[in-house]
Amino acid sequence: MKRRSERARRGLTGALPLVLGLVVGLVLGLVLAPETASAYCRTTSCEAMEAAWQVCTPPAADDCGKVLYWPKQCVGFTLQKDASSQVSLDEAEAVFTKAFEKWMNADCGAGEHPSIKLEYMGPVECDQQEYDKKKANANVIMFRDDSWSYTGTANILALTTVTYNTESGEIYDADMELNTADNQGFTLEDEQPVKFDLLSIATHETGHFLGLAHSHSGDATMFTDYKAGSTTLRDLTADDIAGICAIYPPNEPKSETCDTEPRHGFSELCAVDQPPPEEPGCGCLVAGTERGTLPGLAALLGLSALARHRRARRRETRRES
Amino acid sequence: MRLRAIAAASLLLLPPLLVLSPGPSLRDLARGPAPAEASVSVLLSLDEIVAASTYVVVGTASEKKSQWEDLPGGRRIVTYTKLKIDKVVATGSGAGSCGSEVWVRTLGGTVDKLGQAVSGEAQIAGGSKSVLFLMKRGDVLTVTGMAQGHYPVTADDKGVSRLRGSPDAGTQLRQAGPILAARDLLVGKTLDAALSSITTARKTLDEKKK
Numbered sequence: 450m451k452r453r454s455e456r457a458r459r460g461l462t463g464a465l466p467l468v469l470g471l472v473v474g475l476v477l478g479l480v481l482a483p484e485t486a487s488a489y490c491r492t493t494s495c496e497a498m499e500a501a502w503q504v505c506t507p508p509a510a511d512d513c514g515k516v517l518y519w520p521k522q523c524v525g526f527t528l529q530k531d532a533s534s535q536v537s538l539d540e541a542e543a544v545f546t547k548a549f550e551k552w553m554n555a556d557c558g559a560g561e562h563p564s565i566k567l568e569y570m571g572p573v574e575c576d577q578q579e580y581d582k583k584k585a586n587a588n589v590i591m592f593r594d595d596s597w598s599y600t601g602t603a604n605i606l607a608l609t610t611v612t613y614n615t616e617s618g619e620i621y622d623a624d625m626e627l628n629t630a631d632n633q634g635f636t637l638e639d640e641q642p643v644k645f646d647l648l649s650i651a652t653h654e655t656g657h658f659l660g661l662a663h664s665h666s667g668d669a670t671m672f673t674d675y676k677a678g679s680t681t682l683r684d685l686t687a688d689d690i691a692g693i694c695a696i697y698p699p700n701e702p703k704s705e706t707c708d709t710e711p712r713h714g715f716s717e718l719c720a721v722d723q724p725p726p727e728e729p730g731c732g733c734l735v736a737g738t739e740r741g742t743l744p745g746l747a748a749l750l751g752l753s754a755l756a757r758h759r760r761a762r763r764r765e766t767r768r769e770s
Numbered sequence: 771m772r773l774r775a776i777a778a779a780s781l782l783l784l785p786p787l788l789v790l791s792p793g794p795s796l797r798d799l800a801r802g803p804a805p806a807e808a809s810v811s812v813l814l815s816l817d818e819i820v821a822a823s824t825y826v827v828v829g830t831a832s833e834k835k836s837q838w839e840d841l842p843g844g845r846r847i848v849t850y851t852k853l854k855i856d857k858v859v860a861t862g863s864g865a866g867s868c869g870s871e872v873w874v875r876t877l878g879g880t881v882d883k884l885g886q887a888v889s890g891e892a893q894i895a896g897g898s899k900s901v902l903f904l905m906k907r908g909d910v911l912t913v914t915g916m917a918q919g920h921y922p923v924t925a926d927d928k929g930v931s932r933l934r935g936s937p938d939a940g941t942q943l944r945q946a947g948p949i950l951a952a953r954d955l956l957v958g959k960t961l962d963a964a965l966s967s968i969t970t971a972r973k974t975l976d977e978k979k980k
Contacts, residue, residue: 605810
């Protein structure tokens with residue numbers, strides 16, 4: 450009996466380094482293990498919900514809809530010229546340019562980057578969240594210093610509205626509003642103490658601008674929770690990068706020129722301040738007398754066919770990837 | 771000897787298992803289930819959201835209609851959801867009767883093949899039952915705090931009605947200090963317990979005013 454307990458004691462002592470090793474291994478595994486490789490979600494147009502929804506990777510039980518994406522490789526963004534008493538126009542330009550660059554320069558592997566380019570188009574007069582079906586548009590980032598437009602939502606710091614085609618998922622317009630009327634303390638990169646870190650908020654919101662929904666990965670910039678005073682959302686995680694590279698695969702054929710013009714053209718003015726749109730020459734078609742109408746129409750049809758062909762190729766490439 | 775072999779094998783196998791296993795990470799599990807989507811907002815406490823609301827109701831959504839509307843911030847798509855009121859849980863001081871049916875306006879929706887996604891807004895699904903914190907301005911009812919004022923009610927495995935988080939809750943920023951957010955207090959609670967907490971919060975606010 451005594452010998453057995455002695456053996457047990459020696460056995461335990463002998464196993465101690467291994468048990469310790471196991472504990473250390475477990476702790477190291479927990480600390481060093483990367484977050485779930487893919488937990489990102491993409492914003493979708495869900496017909497069943499008659500609303501925007503999401504599709505996740507790996508798939509989630511309530512996935513629904515057609516994924517949203519910018520159909521052009523170049524997208525422009527602007528800032529409302531008055532910016533904010535908390536953040537000057539120059540500061541805002543620097544922060545949002547940096548936020549978009551983080552997504553554009555994400556490393557999709559083999560030194561490749563997402564096939565989308567965001568370009569700052571300068572400050573604009575327009576201070577309205579809007580998309581006009583007939584007039585020129587702009588993707589505007591605006592601070593709301595005087596009043597926040599949405600009743601009962603003073604707790605909202607930033608709101609991004611994405612307008613899209615429900616059938617194709619193509620994004621037509623995206624505007625971002627920052628609630629500086631109800632919230633004091635938006636802080637810049639080197640400002641201390643940090644309260645509402647503008648670069649963190651900008652990086653997160655620009656992810657929505659580009660078509661990402663919230664991730665299930667706790668460390669991701671696109672995750673849902675974040676603490677006041679934290680700057681952790683500034684840097685993309687592997688999950689965020691997997692998401693942006695899935696929406697804009699790097700192997701897309703690159704266009705040589707960068708055309709940032711929004712749908713129906715670009716204007717610094719809101720739709721209400723723009724002149725009425727020119728009527729298309731439909732009367733000329735009926736009369737068939739106006740010179741240049743038919744060649745113009747043919748060119749338009751040709752461009753439209755080319756765009757359809759490119760969209761089909763994009764979709765095909767996306768399916769294959 | 772066998773113990774040593776098992777321990778050694780575990781030591782070799784466990785870290786790769788932790789790295790390669792699919793699904794949520796341990797850190798994610800520790801945080802609990804994540805809401806599905808969007809904006810950046812400051813988390814409201816139960817007292818704050820009750821104080822800001824004209825009505826707190828349990829209601830069932832029926833029809834929905836979306837339309838373009840001119841709001842102070844611009845022209846946008848909004849959705850009106852018809853809500854059959856099952857129970858009025860709390861009423862703000864001085865507010866009139868809520869009625870048995872109301873229309874609630876939320877941002878976003880779809881009109882003629884155009885959609886607008888507004889991150890962080892309450893997504894009230896047709897036919898769903900929810901606890902809703904509502905604010906009235908003029909004739910319009912909106913959801914207080916957007917998705918933070920919307921709690922769908924579903925039955926658990928045992929058939930008990932419980933509150934869930936709104937599916938598009940947005941990025942939520944915790945306030946500094948020991949403030950318990952309404953979301954933390956209500957999500958997962960039984961409907962009865964949640965309603966009791968809300969009623970108590972309303973009573974406390976009313977007593978403070980006296």
